[in-house]
Amino acid sequence: MKRTTYYNAAAQMHDQWPIKKALTLSDVDITHPFLTLSRQQVETHILVYMTPQQQEHLRNDGQVGFNAQDDDTGDAYVMKLKWRGSYYNLIGKWGKVVRGKGLDVGQEIKIRWFNGCLHFSVPEQQVVVVPPARMVAAPLVQDHWPIKKVLTSSDVDTNHPFLPLPRRSVEDHILVHWVPQEREELRKEEQVSINARDYDTGEIHVMKLKWRGNYYNLIGGWANIIRQKGLGIGQEIRLRWANNCLYFSVLAEQYVPTASGHDNWPIKKALTLSDVDTNHPFLTLPGKAVEDHILFYWTQQAREQLRNEHQIRINARDDDTGDLYAMKLKWRGSYYNLIGKWGKIIREKRLQVGREIRVRWDNGCLIFSVPE
Template sequence: MKRTSYYNAVAQVHDQWPIKKALTLSDVDITHPFLTLSRQQVETHIVVYMSPEQNEQLRADGQVSLNAQDDDTGEMHAMKLKWRGSYYNLIGKWGKIVRGKGLDVGQEIQLRWIGGCLHFSVPQHQVVVVPPVRPVAAPLVHDHWPIKKVLTLSDVDINHPFLLLPRRSVEDHILAHWVPQERERLRKEEQVDVNACDYDTGDMHVMKLKWRGNYYNLIGKWANIVRQKGLGVGKEIRLRWSNNCLYFSVLQEHYVPTPSARDNWPIKKALTLSDVDTNHPFLTLPGKAVEDHILFYWTEQGREQLRNERQISLNARDNDTGDLYVMKLKWRGSYYNLIGKWGKIIREKRLHVGTEIKLRWDSGCLIFSVPQ
């Protein structure tokens, strides 16, 4: 249960729907029925209003039972909210709801927590128009790239070569152009072959797009592309689908390192329920923030050790008290955990949900502060 941006909990009213989501391909797949919900939205608008017993069950079991009411029909369902680390899944009767309401890609679902119950609604007038299947592809222009991503440490790791792409971007800008049979094949086989063209060189590659539930991986020749193009952390890759082919481009000048000044705190995070859990003490930090503002200043040997061993010891200093700690930074793929003395820090600084922590890397040490 982790979140990376500061929030102020807002009191819920009956006519307010704080959580809104356009349904994606995986949300309406009844062979693997679950609704994926944003970690930040769930923790801001659902978890904070649950009973202490429900919060404890969620912490202990990684999932919690709850009642969910369809406000369009009045039907009540016994369901479960499952914590998946960087997001949540609503499971149980979701497949039945998809079939019963005839849900499809692009429809908007609204959710809120009221009176100890999860309420949801899918108003018919809020259906989002989905692009027609296999439209006539517009001419590929050099400055039109709907998918852009700054490469992270895992994206350029040639020992485990794959490019991780956000599910929403892939489904909106790639799968929307596929025929239903191709989308169904991806759902069933979880990966399909695609032609990928390097727009910068004209090289063509046969690759695979692999569905991982909450995201997609581009695999196959990715390690070769990383080596040939000299890709590294911080470079931006751009992608688009045109003429039955996935085009990609990496412009060298798009990489601009961000300097860290002594009075600057480039990493800021509002603490979540899991961040202040002293039974399982760790601070979760977003992958991009760590790689841009911490690993960027490490030696190549240090980054290589972290890649190979998945964790590395470091010095951490409390800027508020001057206390120095020996801790560990653990790589978890798309995010990092700071472990070691974190439980002690929680207790001594009396950290709680919503408190903001600030971090920076300075002179070979991780500096952190929790302003009062």
């Protein structure tokens, strides 16, 4: 344990309880019982008051034992403080404290050091932290997506499909809305089934939220979502919990720039991982762009056929080579998939993530180009 300056002495705070923390799921997990505390708070308000022998013991062994007291009940415990680098864990009898006090996510624990003993308190009035109004929050509040993430290459990998989410975000904005029984099931089973709704299309997926310690994985139908929405690196996914359902959204304009009406190529898109997957070959195009710049030129009969059958045969031409293809345009609600010979096009043109494809409709044919 290497520290040049272990901690700085600080004057006693006027607040009787200088350390306060809202408990997280890991804090109340009795299968791996420990309470995580920030390094700055511990070193400012606890370690500075320990004896030199205790400080030396902590430096050499990475942990130190001491007495702790529950100020709400008067119960005394022998516990330990363990240094973890950027934070500290309170261990020992913490699992017994969690069970004895019935601690749950969102409750506030207050901590102080006094007369050679760690004192803690969890006021009863903090037990109910989520009012009913929050439990039934409407999902349509404008720009109210508390969890946002820019997708990485592993997030859109259909071979190992899962979406990792930070622990703090999930516990603050999802689990806080769950009833205690649901949180307990997640703690015991380490995963729980949930309903997830695509806010952009209205489609519902049955998925699972899996606890992985410092983060949570969204699994189950994630691979289908990647392929259906054509998700790629750099897109932003937004999530929120409402009405017992996980809502998520990926705005089309995040990856399809708005084109000028005078542009010879009104539809432009940077290819994503799903767009160049030859195992499941299709090109995803945003609904508005297709309807404004392709379907707009179709006959009423052709548009009606697409609506009724959800797909229609079209001719496509590679503007770079002049090659012709018989393909299909498939309607998926808020977006369209170009299927048929797309796998062959990927291989022949050696398409890769990040390349820009340009699309337009001309003389009854879909024209596309991928500049070198």
